[in-house]
Amino acid sequence: MWLVVGLGNPGPAYQITRHNVGFMVLDAMAKRLALKGWEEFCQALVLKSEKLSLAKPQTFMNLSGQSVSCLARQWQLFPEEILLVHDDLDLPLGRIKIVRSGGSGGHRGVASVIEHLGSRNFPRIKVGIGRPGPGKSVSDYVLSPFEEQELKVVAEIIEKAAEAIETIVESGLERAMNIFNALRPACSL
Template sequence: MKLIVGLGNPGSQYDKTRHNIGFEVIDQLSEQLQTPLTIQKHKGILGKGSYNGESFILLKPLTYMNLSGESIGEVSHFYKIEPSDIVVLYDDLDLPVGKIRLRQKGSAGGHNGLKSTIQHLGTTEFNRIRIGINRPAAGIPVPQYVLGKFTKDEQEMMAEAVKTSANACEAWLTKPFLQVMNEYN
């Protein structure tokens, strides 16, 4: 079984914010893979499905970003999912808006949702898809920026990044992550 996690914050006030881009990819995948998110447990909302014989879970942690690992840890332990069978999607300040980067391991890079995930999985060796949101302009605090909405110009690029990220996750259900990295990076 594989676990696909989108990081974000629950609540309508966070919809379509930069920090919730992981949730948007999960929503896209839910539609694409016809897997509704209807199960509320393990501190998250999830959907279970199968694609070409591969079972998977889509997860949106409902713990708020800084505690995302609590939900991810519970789901991975309950379903006995190895870290190598997990992909985490999240916003990244160090990539230009709309750019995506796939990696198999790495540090949290200052991202609190990833810090929590690493803490609860006990490893840095899980797959991830970083989705670029760029850094804020001078004088704009990072928390204010990541909880803000995309500009009109950015929205089109982000819609494409969400679709591409969802397609990469779908490809991963039938191919090794390294192969998907080579195709999508």
């Protein structure tokens, strides 16, 4: 059983921001699996199916680890059974990268999960959002909505990330890494 956690910030003000791409991927995954009725549990919105559970922490990004560690304790999960989906500034828009473990890369939501789980050994799907242009604040950038011309690429990569989740659950992490880490977006800006 996998716990798939999408990182983001709760509330309508953040719904379509770059930092909420983890939530967007989980919404796409829920649609693919025809799952409905998110329920509140451990400070997260949760959906369960036979092979996986989806969770969107409602604690705000920098405190995501509180929710993830509560879910891990309640469901007696090892870090290796938790798949984190989050935005990544170091990947260009439209790319995803699946990793087995690692540091936070400066992502405060990931840092919170590492701190609260007491482990860096959980797989991740990093969804590229690119970096802001010169002179722009990273904080303002990640909390801003995608530009109109980016939306086609964003829709494509959200679907690819949902496919990657399915591949991980069905065929394993290694197979998913081999398939999805080499992909380039079909759409371009």
